[in-house]
Amino acid sequence: MFASDGKSAVKSSSVRRSLPKVTEDALDEPGIDLSRFLLVYKFAIEEVMTKLRILGEEFDFIHRHDPIEHVTSRVKRPEAIKDKLRRRGLELDLDVIAEHLDDVAGIRVVCPFVSDVYRVAQMLTRQNDVELLLRKDYIDAPKANGYRSLHLILRIPVFLSDRVEHVKVEVQLRTIAMDFWATLEHKLCYKYEDQVPADFAEELASTATIAAQLDARMQALHLRLH
Ligand code: 0O2
Numbered sequence: 349m350f351a352s353d354g355k356s357a358v359k360s361s362s363v364r365r366s367l368p369k370v371t372e373d374a375l376d377e378p379g380i381d382l383s384r385f386l387l388v389y390k391f392a393i394e395e396v397m398t399k400l401r402i403l404g405e406e407f408d409f410i411h412r413h414d415p416i417e418h419v420t421s422r423v424k425r426p427e428a429i430k431d432k433l434r435r436r437g438l439e440l441d442l443d444v445i446a447e448h449l450d451d452v453a454g455i456r457v458v459c460p461f462v463s464d465v466y467r468v469a470q471m472l473t474r475q476n477d478v479e480l481l482l483r484k485d486y487i488d489a490p491k492a493n494g495y496r497s498l499h500l501i502l503r504i505p506v507f508l509s510d511r512v513e514h515v516k517v518e519v520q521l522r523t524i525a526m527d528f529w530a531t532l533e534h535k536l537c538y539k540y541e542d543q544v545p546a547d548f549a550e551e552l553a554s555t556a557t558i559a560a561q562l563d564a565r566m567q568a569l570h571l572r573l574h
Contacts, residue, residue: 382426385442389453391506392515393421396455403471413574415464417524421455450501451518458527461570462487462563465498465521479503493549494556495530497522525559
């Protein structure tokens with residue numbers, strides 16, 4: 349799960365420089381320097397985290413409302429990268445990872461209101477150096493189990509000492525209610541390993557509906573104030 353992969357958490361209004369670790373769990377395959385390869389993903393996360401901090405702080409200054417509640421990030425653990433490659437029948441190769449895995453660098457942005465999710469996504473993706481590769485709107489069209497979030501696959505330039513690398517970053521944006529549901533759903537379903545009993549899944553989907561209703565009611569209250 350995203351949050352367990354050496355995450356670093358940042359409150360938008362008070363950024364701490366806690367970097368994701370990428371070396372503690374390196375792959376020991378001969379000829380594959382994954383630790384060095386992953387370093388650039390750490391830098392890409394840093395770049396996007398800075399953008400988010402600036403957007404949140406400036407928006408708050410102008411509108412007296414911070415659209416970002418908190419941000420977490422992680423570089424995918426080498427073991428998780430290996431597992432994903434294995435599941436997809438892909439070979440362990442750095443070019444293959446760069447091309448086929450979109451979530452090596454992951455950032456989760458938790459916003460107070462649904463309108464903030466779209467506002468932050470828009471402010472981020474309209475920046476000249478941010479390339480939007482893919483947008484999956486699971487708020488507009490939730491997954492069958494009730495999961496809601498807005499997923500963006502971005503590509504951003506990272507300026508290194510001797511070259512520029514264009515690095516993919518997955519950004520998941522969601523409200524506090526969506527995050528609450530996704531976190532607990534992951535905990536509750538983990539044990540079942542994709543074999544969730546039907547009545548259990550139904551009850552979970554129903555709680556997702558309640559979370560969506562809560563979002564809608566909070567959004568309405570927010571609109572009355574702004
Ligand atoms: P982690 O550690 O959370 O990153 P892919 O990302 O290519 O493997 P897919 O289906 O194209 O697969 O990606 P999608 O739908 O954009 O979802 C990927 C990530 O979204 C997941 O990452 C989760 O973080 C989150 N997610 C998607 N669906 C659910 C869900 O039903 N419940 C919860 N709690 N989270 C979900 P991973 O792969 O789980 O790992």
